[in-house]
Amino acid sequence: xxxxxxxxxxxxxxxxxxxxxxxxxxxxxxxxxxPLAMVRTYGCQQNVADSEKLKGQLEQMGFSFTxxxxxxxxxxxxxxxxxxxxxxxxxxxxxxLKNIKREKxxxxxxxxxxxxxxxxxxxxxxxxxxxxNLVFGTHVIHRLPxxxxxxxxxxxxxxxxxxxxxxxxxxxxxxxSRDRDIRGWLxxxxxxxNFCSYCVVPxxxxxxxxxxxxxxxxxxxxxxxxxxxxxxLLGQNVNSYGKNLDEPVSFAQLLRRLDxxxxxxxxxxxxxxxxxxxxxxxxxxxxxxxxxxxLHLPFQAGSNRVLKAMNRGYTREQYLALVAYAREKMPxxxxxxxIIVGFxxxxxxxxxxxxxxxxxxxxxxxxxxxxxxRVGTRAAAMxxxxxxxxxxxxxQELLAAQxxxxxxxxxxxxxxxQRVLVEESNEKRGLLAGKTEGNLNxxxxxxxxxxxxxxxxxxxxxxxxVLKGDLV
Ligand code: 5AD
Ligand code: SF4
Numbered sequence: 001x002x003x004x005x006x007x008x009x010x011x012x013x014x015x016x017x018x019x020x021x022x023x024x025x026x027x028x029x030x031x032x033x034x035p036l037a038m039v040r041t042y043g044c045q046q047n048v049a050d051s052e053k054l055k056g057q058l059e060q061m062g063f064s065f066t067x068x069x070x071x072x073x074x075x076x077x078x079x080x081x082x083x084x085x086x087x088x089x090x091x092x093x094x095x096x097l098k099n100i101k102r103e104k105x106x107x108x109x110x111x112x113x114x115x116x117x118x119x120x121x122x123x124x125x126x127x128x129x130x131x132x133n134l135v136f137g138t139h140v141i142h143r144l145p146x147x148x149x150x151x152x153x154x155x156x157x158x159x160x161x162x163x164x165x166x167x168x169x170x171x172x173x174x175x176x177s178r179d180r181d182i183r184g185w186l187x188x189x190x191x192x193x194n195f196c197s198y199c200v201v202p203x204x205x206x207x208x209x210x211x212x213x214x215x216x217x218x219x220x221x222x223x224x225x226x227x228x229x230x231x232x233l234l235g236q237n238v239n240s241y242g243k244n245l246d247e248p249v250s251f252a253q254l255l256r257r258l259d260x261x262x263x264x265x266x267x268x269x270x271x272x273x274x275x276x277x278x279x280x281x282x283x284x285x286x287x288x289x290x291x292x293x294x295l296h297l298p299f300q301a302g303s304n305r306v307l308k309a310m311n312r313g314y315t316r317e318q319y320l321a322l323v324a325y326a327r328e329k330m331p332x333x334x335x336x337x338x339i340i341v342g343f344x345x346x347x348x349x350x351x352x353x354x355x356x357x358x359x360x361x362x363x364x365x366x367x368x369x370x371x372x373x374r375v376g377t378r379a380a381a382m383x384x385x386x387x388x389x390x391x392x393x394x395x396q397e398l399l400a401a402q403x404x405x406x407x408x409x410x411x412x413x414x415x416x417x418q419r420v421l422v423e424e425s426n427e428k429r430g431l432l433a434g435k436t437e438g439n440l441n442x443x444x445x446x447x448x449x450x451x452x453x454x455x456x457x458x459x460x461x462x463x464x465x466v467l468k469g470d471l472v
Contacts, residue, residue: 018145023062025152029106030073037063038072042090043080045234045270046205047113049185050141051078054112056175057144069100074108074148081114081121081200083372090115094129101131108151110134112141117161117204120375126159137161138205142171162206170209182423182452184228188216188254189235194273196300197311197382198343200374201236210235210242213249213257224263229421229452230435233258233269239276252284259288264454266421268439270296271338274322275313282322286329293330294439297322298338298367302353306346309382316357323361334364334438334465341398342371342391344382351394355401362409364440364465366402370395403464410462417472418442420457422450442467 026035037058041051054076055065066072075097080086094111101107109132115121117137125132133151136143139162150158170190178184189210192202216233223231233254235241242249251269258267267290272281274297285291297319301307304315326333339354358366370391373380420434425448432446434455444457461468 015143015145018149019057019060022145022148022152025149026062026073029152034064035062035073036066036071037074037076038066038069039076039078040093041078042086043078043082043114045185045232046187046236047078047080048179049187049234050113050138052176052178052185053174054078054141054144055177057142059177060175061145061148069097070103072107074110075100076110076112079111079113079115081118081204081374083369083374085372087115087121091124094125094132098129098131108133108148110136110148110151112136112138114138114200114204118200118375119161122159122161126157130157133157135159139163139169142174170211172211172215182228182421183230183232184223184226185232185234186216186219186223187211187234188238188251188269189241192236193240194237194275194313195311195378197309197378198340198371198374200377203374203376205236208237208240208244210245210249212245213242213254216254217257217261220258220261224261224265227452228265229454230266230268231258233267235269236271237273237276238269239272239278239281250278250280252278252280255281255284255288255291259284259290261290263290265290266437267291268294272297273313274299274319277322279325282326282329285326285333292437292439293333294336294437295326295333296336296338299357300338300340301343301346301350302355302357303346303350306343306350309345310340310343310379316353320357320360332438334440335361336365336367336439337361337363338367338369339398340369340371341395342384342386344371344373344379344384346371346386348394351398355398358398358402359405362405363402364406364410364438366398368395368398368402406464410465413440413459413462413465413467415459417456417458418467418469420444420455420469422446422453422455425451436467440465440467442469444469444471446471 039051039055041047079090097109111132116135122135125135134147136147140160147158191206191208193208195202239251241251299319302316418436420436420442422432422434424433430445431443433443436442442457456472457469458472459467459469
């Protein structure tokens with residue numbers, strides 16, 4: 001249920017009071033020096049965007065930032081739950097903090113993000129990592145001041161996850177401390193309703209909620225006026241943007257609204273779900289002035305039986321038809337995808353259909369994952385007879401197929417002139433690094449003053465779509 005305005009105002013007042021009190025308490029702990037926070041982010045772009053909001057709030061509470069764990073007064077890990085490996089890494093890194101905490105007992109250790117929305121994980125931290133002071137989930141990142149205040153004021157451990165109501169709430173107006181200054185992240189929607197059978201995201205990020213087009217446009221304009229040149233719209237499934245708004249808006253409509261804004265910036269978006277990617281969307285991209293012709297379109301598996309078991313809602317043929325339409329409208333489009341190898345019950349023959357799809361489409365990059373069972377998902381209860389070593393062999397086979405296809409195709413760009421947005425300068429190597437419209441990395445020699453501008457680069461080398469070139 002929506003909160004009443006008085007309730008909202010009371011919460012905002014509490015938040016402001018906590019910001020001030022945390023600032024005071026931390027200043028005492030840091031003996032008058034500026035308190036330092038180290039924030040480490042695991043996982044996807046959405047987590048990166050969340051961390052920018054956590055950092056924005058930490059700045060409000062008087063923190064500066066450090067990369068050095070031993071210098072920090074507060075260490076905050078924003079975790080990812082999408083695969084086992086990511087979780088192991090977090091446990092390992094939290095384990096490593098034990099000694100740092102022993103040396104510096106005043107250090108505050110906080111762990112947040114997707115992993116912490118899972119009951120069994122929070123419990124494991126409670127039992128096995130007693131030196132962690134604060135544990136909170138994705139639904140309560142806006143409550144960081146209140147949570148930190150509780151830790152500092154009581155000296156007790158604090159655990160907080162979102163309840164049912166949090167799954168429906170969108171918090172606007174949080175301060176953002178952005179990591180980059182050319183490319184900016186802009187979240188358009190939160191959560192996911194798809195329940196792909198292998199995926200933990202709907203369980204930890206809750207139901208789909210779209211921000212209003214007005215709020216998105218306001219943040220978009222803010223980014224432009226701060227000098228951002230590339231804006232990446234984020235959501236687990238951007239193509240279902242707007243369906244649940246009081247006045248429904250399609251993602252294509254949102255894109256058209258943003259595309260109408262003047263400037264020399266670019267727009268990208270991710271992630272697209274093939275079942276919701278419409279021809280209207282592809283037409284909009286083709287006709288737009290600012291939207292890059294590049295699309296991240298995860299297909300996950302090439303076999304229709306496996307796609308069904310994954311609950312993906314499209315067939316191989318529908319996926320290929322979508323790609324064909326995209327290429328017809330935008331012959332220069334670059335495509336990337338996500339693939340899961342070894343879904344429970346997948347046979348070698350079915351896996352071969354993944355390999356053939358990769359060869360057929362010709363992606364510029366693959367993000368390939370070995371299936372990893374996740375607590376609470378439907379796939380975790382399915383029979384999974386293929387041994388891990390065999391799945392690893394399949395995985396290698398897929399990478400080899402991609403390398404072969406990609407090596408051939410990637411030559412096609414040689415000699416072309418690309419419009420590159422310069423993002424970084426590596427002064428030691430005397431090189432600039434930027435990205436083409438198709439999201440390919442491109443290195444070339446040039447003056448550091450070009451960072452932030454568009455240049456034309458003639459491609460002289462293309463190794464698996466990593467480009468080198470000369471300024472034109
Ligand atoms: N095992 C392996 N890969 C997964 N992904 C999501 N859940 C799992 C899982 N349980 C992959 C999908 C998704 C990407 C972000 O992570 O390919 O698109
Ligand atoms: Fe996970 Fe599927 Fe939602 Fe993507 S669309 S976040 S894979 S459930």
